[in-house]
Every structure is written in structure tokens, then in C-alpha cells.
Amino acid sequence: MTEPAAQQSVFHGVSAATRAFVERNHRLHIGGDWHDAHDGARLEVFDPATGVAVASVPAAQASDVDRAVAAARDAFEDGEWAHMPPVARERLLLQLADAMEAHADELAEIESLDQGKAVGMARHLDLTMAVDFVRYMAGWATKIDGRTVTPSVPYLPDQTFTGWTRKEPVGVVGAIIPWNFPLLMAAWKIAPALATGCTVVLKPAEETPLTALRFAELIESVGTPAGVVNVVTGEGHAAGAALSGHPGVDKIAFTGSTEVGKRIGKAAVENMTRVSLELGGKSPVIVLDDMDPRAAAQGAAEAIFLNHGQVCTAGSRLYVSQRHYDDVVDGLAGIARGMRLGSGRDPEAQMGPLVSRAQQQRVTDYIASGREQGARIAAGGGAGEGGGYYVEPTILADTNHQMRVVREEIFGPVLTVMPYDDLDDAARLANDSPYGLGASVWSNDLSRVHRLIPKIRAGTVWVNCHNVLDPALPLGGFKQSGIGRELGREVVDLYTETKTVLMSV
Ligand code: NAI
Ligand code: MG
Secondary structure: OOOOHHHHHHHOOOOHHHHHHHOOOOOEEEOOEEEOOOOOOEEEEEEOOOOEEEEEEEOOOHHHHHHHHHHHHHHHHOHHHHOOOHHHHHHHHHHHHHHHHHOHHHHHHHHHHHHOOOHHHHHHHHHHHHHHHHHHHHHHHOOOOOOEEOOOOOOOOOOOEEEEEEEEEOOEEEEEOOOOOHHHHHHHHHHHHHHHOOEEEEEOOOOOOHHHHHHHHHHHHOOOOOOOEEEOOOOHHHHHHHHHOOOOOOEEEEEOOHHHHHHHHHHHHHOOOEEEEEOOOOEEEEEOOOOOHHHHHHHHHHHHHHHHHOOOOOEEEEEEEHHHHHHHHHHHHHHHHOOOEOOOOOOOOOEOOOOOHHHHHHHHHHHHHHHHOOOEEEEOOOEOOOOOOOEOOEEEEOOOOOOHHHHOOOOOOEEEEEEEOOHHHHHHHHHOOOEEOEEEEEOOOHHHHHHHHHHOOOOEEEEOOOOOOOOOOOEEOEEOOEEOEEOOOHHHHHOEEEEEEEEEO
């Protein structure tokens, strides 16, 4: 049997199980069943390493979203899920984590084919974090509680009352997620929903719908009742917009661009739908003058190049004290030039392609705008060869805050570097951005580090590391980087309503 060379190279090195899944006839997952979109429309799914279409998924429309929301509503209100005790939800989440672990290699390969990232990175970062987070949320299922209060009610002095609060599941959650960490983002929305007793309609990004569909199968394989987790694949302006404006949805959990986040927030508030938004960033990396320039360059390279720069907290603005500026730029340029681009299935490659042709174009347009506005290209600057969506790791030196490359989120392997004078100058520059998601400070001078931390307007400040996340620590944005905190105990508040009970006794 022969097959086109392109198809062979796409599946080179992946398991038969992965290939069988990717090539399957994918359908929407609604109410425990699999359906085509109402009008039969489909979207192609491309391998970013080659640009070859490997699969297609249904392009859901508003009527498909209606069905999914109705299924989630039914599962929330009646039947097995509505009556399941917390300890049973905990057990379910633990079994789900085990199932994810058992299929981790397959999930990592699907993610690599769909998203472009290295299989090894998907396995060791995305999968590990997703599994750990599901286990972390399993623990919360039995630990969600309210408070008891002894009311005074001063205007009814002759009566006695008792009062307490209950944390109740918010209801049907509409989750809209991006393409940079597809399975992990699905887990970040679905696990808290299951821990708190909610039901979910998940809309994955159109670029990366595949792991969400496999995840839905695993969720049901451990005994989650039908309709608790529904997956509708489709485009943002159609399926995404229908979900965020749906009166039957109680809460929207969104991760993606600030522009779309604002639109979703407006649509949600029309129905008073609860909304949490994890949006864009332009996170500063501040290197103080006690740092070894070589170590600083290494840390800054990791802060920007993780996941090829497609990270909401990517350290995309580097500020280096005048003293080490040239050395750090040289160090970074050397690291960037030495990185080998290649497919996510090539174990020798150090950086894979971007997610899509559109993202590759967007990032190379930003590099061109940096060049036009006077940035010096210390390394990279080009797109890679061939049909894949590659962009070279790029260092833009001598940038300033008038440039678009410094002000706007690029979401690719592009670092802007600027010198600063003193600590106040560093803090001022770090905060001169509409975003406030992450920041990192690199120094072993404790007192200066402590003075800087409160000055930085960002949801997370890392010290001598960057992009490091833990399930128990909240993540979210100041300013235009979003509303609400995911992870940690804070996430429980996003998926629950507080009910006050006051009883005359
Ligand atoms: P996007 O924000 O458009 O996509 C994220 C999700 O929102 C996807 O599931 C998409 O289908 C959905 N969506 C799009 N339009 C919608 C609408 N009108 N109503 C409801 N849902 C909608 O991001 P996109 O276009 O893929 O990337 C553009 C830029 O956004 C990137 O270059 C990057 O700067 C930023 N971005 C930031 C992310 C982050 O984690 N901070 C993640 C993805 C993108
Ligand atoms: Mg978009």
C-alpha cells in the first residue's frame, strides 16, 4: 500500500494508537453521544511542522451549542451527577488522573501533531501539570465549605437567629480555551468544574481541537455521567460567541487574547453570566546588576522561548542594568543562534513551529515592525524554511517603549531587550504596559528584591525563575491581563456561588 509522502512524514515516529485517533471521524461530544454539526460543516486541522491537514472536526454553530448547553443543564439539575456526594467526585477525578497518566504518551503525541510542540515537552510539562492539577482539584471536592455566623440583627432584639453560608456549584460552565497548551487549559477548566459539581460545555481553539476530544472520552471512561462534560469544536466567532452569549450558561471561563476577552465579558454581562478571564501579557524580566550575565542570559532565554514564546506569561520584555547590558545581549544572541528548529517529533530539535500559518505571519509581521521602528536584530529575525510554521528565535536589542514590539503581545519566540539605570527606572519600565500578568526579578540581593516585588503590578512575580507554576498557587492578571485567579484555593470561588442562610430559631 502506498500513501502520499507528506502523510507518511506527518505520522513518522508516532504510535499506531495516536495515528488511529487523529485519523478518526471526529464529532461533537454532546450528552454522552457523538454528533456531527447541525449543518455538517467541518474545519481542517493542520500539522504545524509540515502544514499538512491531518484531520477535520465539526464546525459547531449556535444550534449545536444550544444542544450542548441543554445537555449540560439536564446533567446539572437531575440524575446521577446532581446527587453525587463530594467523595464520589473526588474518586472520579483521581481515576481521571490515572487514566490520563495511562494514556500520557498518546496524549502528548496528539498534542504535538495538533499544536506543534515537542512530544517530550508535551509529555513532561503539559501532561504532568494537567495530571497533577486534576489530582489537586480532586482533593478540593471534599473540602469546600462555608462559615457559620451568630447574627445580631440589632433591629430585632427579641429574636434569635443563626446564619451560615453554603458554597454551591455555579451551574453550567462555558469554557473557551486557546491553542498554546490545549489539554492543560481544558484540565484547568474542567477539573475545578467537576470538583465543585458543575457541568461543562468546552470549546477548544479551532487550531487545536484534538486532545479535548480524547480527554472527553477519558472523562467518560472513568464513569462521569453523560452530559457532565460536553465538547463543541468550532470557530470563535460562531461556536465561541454562541457560548459566551448563551442565557443558559451560568459561568464563562475564558483564556485567550485580551481583545476577545473584552468581547466575551460584554456578552456575558448581558445575561449576568459569571465570567473569569485569563488574558494576554507582556511580562517583564528584570536583571539586577549583581547577576552573572551568562546566567541571566540563560534564564531570560528560557523565559521567552518556552513553548516557542506562545505562553501568556512569556518573559517578552527584558530589562538589564546598563552594566551588563551588552554581555547579556551577546549571551542571548549566542543561545538563540544555537537553537535548532525542527518538528515536534524530532528529538534533536530545540524549538518547534508556531501553531498556525496565521500566527507565523503575525509574529514575522511584528519582527518587521520592530526592524522598521529601529530595533537591532541581534539574532534570528526570519521565518524557517519549508512548509512548517517556523519562526527563528529572535532577539531584538536596543528597543524602546514607543515600539509596537515592546507594547503589544507578540506570542512568538521574540524577545525585546532594553537597558535601565536604577531600581526605580526598572520598576517604572516594567509597569509601563497595559498588561500585568507575570514578571521576574533576577538577583541575589535580598533587600533590593523585596523592595521591587511590591512595586510591580503583576499577578505573579517570580524570583530567579520564570513561568514556573504550581497547582496550589493562584495565577491571573492585574490590569488588562484579566479578571479572576485560576489554580490554588482561589479557583474554587470561580466555580461556586455563595448562598447565605439566615434562620430564626
Ligand atoms: P483568540 O483570543 O481569538 O482565541 C482564544 C479562544 O477564543 C479560541 O477558542 C477562539 O475560538 C475563541 N474566540 C475567538 N473569538 C471569539 C469570540 N468572538 N467569541 C467567543 N470566543 C472566541 O486568540 P487567537 O486569535 O488565536 O490569537 C491571537 C493572539 O491572541 C495571539 O497572538 C496572542 O497574542 C493572544 N493569545 C493569548 C493567549 C493567552 O494565553 N494569553 C492565548 C491565545 C492567544
Ligand atoms: Mg482570534
